[in-house]
Amino acid sequence: MTQTDLTHRFLADFHEVARIGATEHQGVERQAATDEDRQTRDWFVAFARERGWRVDIDGIGNVFATVELVPDAPAVLTGSHLDSQPRAGRFDGAYGVLASLHAAAEVERRVRAGELTARNNLVVVDWFNEEGSRFAPSIMGSSVHAGLMDREEILAVRDLAGTSVRDALTAIGYLGDAAGPRELAAYAEIHIEQGRILEREGIEIGAVDSSWYTQKLDIEVLGEQSHTGATAMEDRRDALVGASRVTLLVRDICTEFPPGTLVSSVGQMTVEPNSPIVVNSRVHLVADLRANDPAIVREARDRLMARIARVAEEERLDIAANDFDIRPNRYFPQEGIALQERVAGDLGLSIRRMQTMAGHDSVAMNTITPSVMMFVPSVDGVSHCEREFTTDDDMVRGVSMLTGVLAELVAGALDGVAYPGTAPEDAR
């Protein structure tokens, strides 16, 4: 197969999958374990079976497609996720899965043609529910696989309509009992950057060396339901007023730290009883705090807790704020970064090291196997929206990059490397 054929087939498949759950403004909506998610999974399974790859589904809905190259050898795992946020872009996750399928097909061709000697097998994965929009928290499938979350607890998680993960996966036919690869040699993932650094610097590939420290705050504001017309202002205990003040506190805390070092926001807010002429009694919020430096997140969190307590007192509300989903900085192995730089050099691609502010399946996988995480540029840095965009040329360069990395990994480039990686300062 020529490079032109590979390019052509990858792009045709990418744009075909983007039609599943397509929204009117060129985005997609395929939240975890919905029928749209099922359709992309069916497409993934068909792609694998056409090539004679074995398909296994595990007990949390991850789908593995195995390209057997060396009987009983460890596996190089590669993939991302096909689920999406509501009214999301068509690149986040899906790009990485499609790139992995096509890169794996090309590596298999090279091995079968005798151009490459394999020491490991190759497995492509579609991780369940990376996004966490329908079922919280995010990065479920890979976290369960890595042993960071308990499978039974996760299967019992419910969406806002009361449906459990177990029932939703059963309903779409993707709750299996396979175990996934028995032994791993390495994990590789490619993803859109979702930020502006590569675009601003005109660089083609980002080699991710670490992830930011992140945490969420689960905040419940309790007031008292009353009539918006008949209740005197001084008698009200309005939960939505409290929640609005908290939302602004969370946004404004960033200005107290050096520019760009902290991002924070309230993404989810549920209002009860939410009727035009009723003062609300309960609002549930989820706040998200992220920084590279854990001390900044902790300081911001402490200041917020003190101010939230003040809001509760001033508005005569009960506000409970609890830490959850704390994710420490994670470091990818230096050997994987060096491998990326070598492959990029061979392909004539520009590359730089960078951090990820967003969470990814690779961050979970890096806790159990040496992992390699690559970015391609995002136009305007926008993501989690229909306007998310990456050019065909950038996507194709990423497929070449991933193909080169997978070829090295299958040949054993990271076999025996220590994981997780360490912080550069610890390594010194």
Place this chain on the structure above:
Amino acid sequence: MTQTDLTHRFLADFHEVARIGATEHQGVERQAATDEDRQTRDWFVAFARERGWRVDIDGIGNVFATVELVPDAPAVLTGSHLDSQPRAGRFDGAYGVLASLHAAAEVERRVRAGELTARNNLVVVDWFNEEGSRFAPSIMGSSVHAGLMDREEILAVRDLAGTSVRDALTAIGYLGDAAGPRELAAYAEIHIEQGRILEREGIEIGAVDSSWYTQKLDIEVLGEQSHTGATAMEDRRDALVGASRVTLLVRDICTEFPPGTLVSSVGQMTVEPNSPIVVNSRVHLVADLRANDPAIVREARDRLMARIARVAEEERLDIAANDFDIRPNRYFPQEGIALQERVAGDLGLSIRRMQTMAGHDSVAMNTITPSVMMFVPSVDGVSHCEREFTTDDDMVRGVSMLTGVLAELVAGALDGVAYPGTAPEDAR
């Protein structure tokens, strides 16, 4: 029937109906055209049919029970609504319907026994969707009956799940084709005050002379969806931040006017896409402004519009704010107030004139027939919540009061009186 029998039967029925849609903290949830609303309607119909009263359902789901006393004579209409807010109190609306049924039964007894000479018939009504929580706006059934809203437009209104009023009424079997009473002599309604004035002053009955000027603002905040982790703070256009600022502006505007003259709040807020790790792109809010003096509402509204435009500019959002559901002051006829004072005097009940800040079916009905509106005390003034409470004694006094008023109205006390009433200053 003795007064003790009447009291006993009224209280037994009131507390029986309070079991339909009961919540765990002694409230009820019976939003319009739900199955719980159907159950209260079925109870109402059974009460009427047991007494041989004719039951008619009109084309917007209002239920009329006719006590024919004088063939072809005009009707005195009395009632309220059996629907409720979410997690609401058991008194709002239901008290007025139950009081009307029992008062009507007693008036019928007096007429049949020759103790009272009737010039008018008597009809008890359960108005559809007074609350407006599931289907907006509120006071639907009586407003359509009074010609203030268009029936076809209202039947097409949809709830947040996309169900139309027409389909919801059809589903519970309460979309009819009757016309309701052919000619009206008067309308009478009794309701809990939902405020603290009667309780504070130790007065048993409130004679409502007018309603406050009210308006709503329909506010849509549009930003841009993006990733809460990967998007720089300065690149965000966060609709929830804008909506939070608007919510606080609406609450704080009250402090700029004399205490107690203006109440304002945001009751409804819908957030999209509402995912923990997505910056929200769209928030829809409904703000509610009420004052006795229309100039205060208009001034508050103008100041809010200017400040909302500033929020839009500062946060780089598009915010559209539109006036809707403007309800002018309405004045009940002075003859009806005088009638109430006379009846209260006969019964030895204390009474005072007062305004209503909340909307009621009587306000709509007063535009087509002379209407009489009465309040009984609310403990702590709380309403639209499970803690809403009125004592049995206060309820029973109200039933006696309504019975006395209905007896006078059936005898022709307000026949030929001009409506709607006029403001006291206009009358001078």
